[in-house]
Amino acid sequence: MILSIISAIANNNEIGRRNELLWDLPIDMKHFKEITTGHPIIMGQKTFESIGRPLPNRRNIVITLDETFKKDGVEIVYSIDEMDLLLKNTMKENEEAFIIGGGQIYKLFIYKADKLYITHVNAEFSDADTYFPIIDTNKWEKISEDKHSRDEKNIYDCNFVVYKKML
Secondary structure (H helix, E strand, O other): OEEEEEEEEOOOOEEEEOOEOOOOOHHHHHHHHHHHOOOEEEEEHHHHHHHOOOOOOOEEEEEOOOOOOOOOOOEEEOOHHHHHHHHHHHOOOOOEEEEEEOHHHHHHHOOOOOEEEEEEEOOOOOOOOEEOOOOOOOOEEEEEEEEEOOOOOOOOOEEEEEEEEOO
């Protein structure tokens, strides 16, 4: 199994504020959908609650410490070990699963991930309260980059970058 992280991050690694995204970038939402559709997505309970529903055409897995948390259309695990076991028993070696947030979940999984799909958003948000971990360029190699300029629908420049963990 390939474990990947997907996130959009601003210039100072900002990703959110009060459990919401900091921007509305349709190009990034389209990119996210294209990359994750047909794959398992793994998220924390807060991220699931901010989305409000299971995302279609994806296997939705929520990691939570709240043993009373239950939602239709979602598989729930209570630890990293339980998630690892679930994926090991249900996925093939070359299949890819995506960690989609939030901040605490990214911090837990950045060391386990094989790839990072990062949308670098050219903006700064001084009122952010959630951040992505620092991408250590001694551990992560940039393998592709696709640049997009702002336009009438997307108010910020952004780059879609894929990083692969160095062996």
